[in-house]
Amino acid sequence: MSYENVLTETIGKVAVIRLNRPKALNALNDALMIDLGNALLAFDADENIGCIIVTGSEKAFAAGADITVMARYNYMDVLKGEFITRNWETIRRVRKPVIAAVAGYALGGGCELAMMCDFIIAADNAKFGQPEIKLGIVPGAGGTQRLPRAVSKAKAMDLCLTGRMMDAQEAERAGLVSRVVPADKLMDEALAAAIVITEMSQPVAAMVKDSVNRAYETTLAEGIKYERALFYSCFATEDQTEGMAAFLEKRPPSFKNQ
Numbered sequence: 280m281s282y283e284n285v286l287t288e289t290i291g292k293v294a295v296i297r298l299n300r301p302k303a304l305n306a307l308n309d310a311l312m313i314d315l316g317n318a319l320l321a322f323d324a325d326e327n328i329g330c331i332i333v334t335g336s337e338k339a340f341a342a343g344a345d346i347t348v349m350a351r352y353n354y355m356d357v358l359k360g361e362f363i364t365r366n367w368e369t370i371r372r373v374r375k376p377v378i379a380a381v382a383g384y385a386l387g388g389g390c391e392l393a394m395m396c397d398f399i400i401a402a403d404n405a406k407f408g409q410p411e412i413k414l415g416i417v418p419g420a421g422g423t424q425r426l427p428r429a430v431s432k433a434k435a436m437d438l439c440l441t442g443r444m445m446d447a448q449e450a451e452r453a454g455l456v457s458r459v460v461p462a463d464k465l466m467d468e469a470l471a472a473a474i475v476i477t478e479m480s481q482p483v484a485a486m487v488k489d490s491v492n493r494a495y496e497t498t499l500a501e502g503i504k505y506e507r508a509l510f511y512s513c514f515a516t517e518d519q520t521e522g523m524a525a526f527l528e529k530r531p532p533s534f535k536n537q
């Protein structure tokens with residue numbers, strides 16, 4: 280399947296989706312978000328794929344929602360058109376692990392999109408920010424909600440109120456990104472992490488993702504209960520039998536995703 284605004288490729292069991300509006304620094308318009316959503320759902324449904332990487336260009340992961348489009352909108356346009364709600368959160372429906380490989384600008388909706396992925400690997404030239412306030416709007420795709428959960432209230436307030444950018448090192452210290460790597464190694468590192476994940480039991484990887492995400496949606500007691508139920512259910516899988524047998528036999532496991 281080919282798309283106009285994203286490029287896709289598969290490398291073994293890893294799918295790579297590259298945002299591709301280079302002239303606009305991957306500004307996120309409807310056409311791009313629809314293509315991204317469709318590509319994500321197609322790879323999620325593909326049994327041969329175990330992990331998805333979402334990336335952009337060397338200069339920009341994405342510089343935010345498309346300002347040229349938003350500049351024409353009034354209240355009724357965004358309300359009736361369900362702007363953002365309509366096609367931005369498809370990524371949250373994906374059950375397979377999704378890694379954001381971020382180089383260059385991840386601003387506004389670009390930062391929010393990266394935060395909708397399961398974890399972020401950043402190139403050392405990455406810059407994150409929620410500059411919406413400078414446009415006279417608040418972040419609209421989760422910036423005020425996911426950023427304080429990922430970093431801290433102080434850092435999120437600082438970024439959302441001043442609109443300043445933070446570099447990759449600051450983002451790693453703050454806990455927004457899991458690792459920072461040299462820009463020219465970004466895809467190699469993201470691919471290596473993705474391959475490790477594809478070698479795990481895929482149903483169990485989906486459970487891990489689901490359970491970690493649950494931590495942000497519920498109380499500790501409910502989250503622990505949820506995790507316990509998933510943990511017990513692993514003992515109904517062949518992959519648990521195989522994983523533990525492989526450990527005891529001192530050999531690598533061969534998961535069958537059963």
Ligand code: CAA
Nearest residue numbers: 303304306342343344345346347386387388410418419420
């Ligand atoms: N929307 C539309 N076009 C954009 C864009 C955006 N968010 N960001 C960059 N572009 C376009 C520029 O208009 C420019 O196009 P032209 O060549 O046709 O003039 C092209 O991309 C290159 O950009 P610059 O010339 O500005 O490049 P630069 O290197 O000088 O600056 C930048 C890079 C600092 C990222 C700057 O482009 C910038 O500040 N962009 C806007 C960032 C922003 O405010 N993002 C938040 C958007 S609002 C949002 O996302 C709402 C939400 O929460 C969902």
